[in-house]
Amino acid sequence: MSGVTLTVDGPAWRTHLRHLADTTPGLVPVAKGNGYGFGLDTLAREAQRLGVDTIAVGIPGEVALVRDHFDGDIVILNPWSADDPVAVEVAADPRVISTVSRVDDLARLAGAEGRPRVLVEVLTSMRRHGLAPTDLAKVNELGDAVSFEGWVIHLPHVADGRTAEAEQLAAACNAVRSAPLWFSHLAGDDAARIATGLGTTHRLRIGTNLWLGAPATRSATTTVLDVHPVRRGERVGYWRRRVPADGWLVIVAGGTANGIGMEAPTSARSARSRVISVATGSLAALGRALSPFTIDGKKRWFAEPPHMQSSMVLLPGSATPPAVGDQLPVEVRLTTAQVDQLVITEAAE
Numbered sequence: 001m002s003g004v005t006l007t008v009d010g011p012a013w014r015t016h017l018r019h020l021a022d023t024t025p026g027l028v029p030v031a032k033g034n035g036y037g038f039g040l041d042t043l044a045r046e047a048q049r050l051g052v053d054t055i056a057v058g059i060p061g062e063v064a065l066v067r068d069h070f071d072g073d074i075v076i077l078n079p080w081s082a083d084d085p086v087a088v089e090v091a092a093d094p095r096v097i098s099t100v101s102r103v104d105d106l107a108r109l110a111g112a113e114g115r116p117r118v119l120v121e122v123l124t125s126m127r128r129h130g131l132a133p134t135d136l137a138k139v140n141e142l143g144d145a146v147s148f149e150g151w152v153i154h155l156p157h158v159a160d161g162r163t164a165e166a167e168q169l170a171a172a173c174n175a176v177r178s179a180p181l182w183f184s185h186l187a188g189d190d191a192a193r194i195a196t197g198l199g200t201t202h203r204l205r206i207g208t209n210l211w212l213g214a215p216a217t218r219s220a221t222t223t224v225l226d227v228h229p230v231r232r233g234e235r236v237g238y239w240r241r242r243v244p245a246d247g248w249l250v251i252v253a254g255g256t257a258n259g260i261g262m263e264a265p266t267s268a269r270s271a272r273s274r275v276i277s278v279a280t281g282s283l284a285a286l287g288r289a290l291s292p293f294t295i296d297g298k299k300r301w302f303a304e305p306p307h308m309q310s311s312m313v314l315l316p317g318s319a320t321p322p323a324v325g326d327q328l329p330v331e332v333r334l335t336t337a338q339v340d341q342l343v344i345t346e347a348a349e
């Protein structure tokens with residue numbers, strides 16, 4: 001086995017998934033993007049195993065990637081657009097539920113063949129997508145011409161005022177048309193209380209806390225491809241940068257193609273930690289970055305930014321070098337990772 005491998009303790013992961021599903025009435029697992037590191041097909045199969053009736057994908061093109069692995073309904077989270085031919089095509093699929101965020105789009109779908117199944121999204125304080133609360137009444141005239149499946153309320157992560165906002169928008173939606181409330185990023189008990197209070201039901205779309213909620217059930221490793229002794233001042237890599245100290249240059253599998261060495265956009269908080277690293281004169285101040293690879297017990301520094309499928313890592317002479325073919329721990333951010341192998345272990349017989 002070579003490359004970046006994600007190993008999942010199957011029974012332990014599935015115990016967590018089962019527990020979350022059992023304690024989250026209305027759960028709609030979200031399988032989108034890179035499949036939270038596991039891949040969309042894997043997530044669709046796990047959702048099937050959980051026995052849920054619906055899953056959510058992000059974009060219309062993802063319907064085809066989950067459809068053959070999951071029997072139930074498929075909700076598309078990103079709003080429907082008449083300009084997207086795939087969105088138009090899949091809206092006609094009786095297993096697909098499209099999300100509509102503009103009155104004009106609802107009118108278009110209302111005129112389409114076969115009464116497409118739709119959710120209507122209302123604009124929240126996130127201000128991402130949705131009808132303005134003042135336009136909700138317009139839904140009523142068009143709602144009968146589609147199969148109206150419910151209202152979408154997608155809330156910000158900031159908890160302050162979130163429940164009150166959910167409550168207020170849910171009441172406004174339900175006053176126009178009583179239908180299930182499809183929440184994102186709201187606590188399950190709040191969602192249930194709001195829906196029950198309005199005499200309707202709720203659904204909760206969850207990705208991260210479901211798939212990535214039990215970090216101890218998985219680990220990522222990668223393969224040592226080569227090890228070279230190096231001397232301080234020698235030049236190495238694409239950029240022929242000088243090595244800061246005697247030691248080893250370790251070439252490991254995994255690079256930008258695997259989502260390694262690509263930081264998510266930084267927040268002010270991490271900008272502050274960058275300032276600290278400059279002040280303390282660490283390798284970061286010299287333009288180096290700490291790699292996610294652990295060699296001889298510690299995370300080590302990149303010799304240069306990684307490219308595609310391998311990385312060059314500096315190991316000081318005081319450390320014990322690995323052997324070619326060894327597996328090393330690597331920290332991967334699973335929402336950006338593309339692993340080379342996924343291994344889900346089964347219970348021992």
Ligand SMILES: *Cc1c(COP(=O)(O)O)cnc(C)c1O
Pocket residue numbers: 030032077154184185205206207208209
């Ligand atoms: C991605 C997404 C989710 C799932 O988000 P997580 O934070 O991964 O649980 C839920 N709702 C909508 C609308 C989304 O786009």
